[in-house]
Amino acid sequence: MARLGFEVDFLTKLGKDPFGQYIYKYLQNERIGTEHITFDEELNTGIMLKNKTKEGDPITAYYRKGSAFTNFSIEDVMDIDFSEVRLLHVTGIPPAVNRVTRGAVYHLMAKAREAGSFITFDPNMRPELWKNEETMIKVLNNMARYANVVLPGISEGEKLTGSRDKETIA
Template structure:
């Protein structure tokens, strides 16, 4: 039985090694970028079995990515390959605080050709949870069809579905298309994980209780809204919204990957059979750990590190 199946695009990430503008950077470190890849690493470090649905090119970066996926104890059974298109790339500047500048080279990448045929063999009766973000359906029509296909199959099999909108407006043809597609995907989810600003954009509702109720009405079991230092707001059907406070962080190094870490905490707790309040505590803690480290996933903890951090900082 597989704990979690993820679907997304891992890209070759080249991070500048010196502070300054990206155009002036001369030296870079090579690693991997991708929201779903970050979630996979976090869950694997917490000892969950993870399979990654993706497609890469038959090129050096694709080979590197698959090797690193396997090194992180993430399954590669559902990875497919393109002999025509290349693996996507990303460049990132180095900053001392706040958000780095990024540049993507993913248009017509191998992943944009992922189709239903590549994933038809997945048996969701042997999968506990499917995690989807709003990034893959933005990259191409075939990927969008594949995502809908996966979510329908998971729903029919009774597999838990978590959905993080993870908005990337620049990838969409229009804001209207983004809202329509992502809210459509959210209707398949058991748990929806928007940020406050994401929820406002997607629902047109300003208050957290209202946007949460919007997704409960679509069929979600729970909506957990990320709100930075304010922590998380949990809303379940028939219950009042509950705020679980975040952890104090004195110095933020890099905010990239914080939302992915939050998703890791929610999924981990759900698989462990914990309450939503406990899930939000884990999610807040992992998000806080992640922003204290450079890079997309360096701060994602082991079980022991996570428990120690919560005990010391609760």
């Protein structure tokens, strides 16, 4: 979006480590706003690694436990002026981190909706990050209610709705 000339901001919490500093500088070099990025002085930046595959599901490795983002909370988003936010894009990964982070995401979505922002939501299901599948489905379906557009894949839609029919999922 930034390369197309739109003003874009990225919201996250990074560690004050070399990897976090690299991400921060990279975003700035791409003309992506970093105003809403906060840093944790003690915890490192989390990472996810995913292999490329021509067939089947990729292997995904998570190194997020105890990362800076696990301390992401409502305090990190309280000062955002949603009157200037035209579009908010949210994925289903942050709410899987923990209840505090989930609360911050709910807060973001509620404030954006209140301000009239357009909200897109990609469930981006990562069952291994959730306590259990029932909680994952319940939370992601609740978050989808805040969105103007929900972007699940067919298998995600099937898990969230219990149907494989594209029209029913939609």
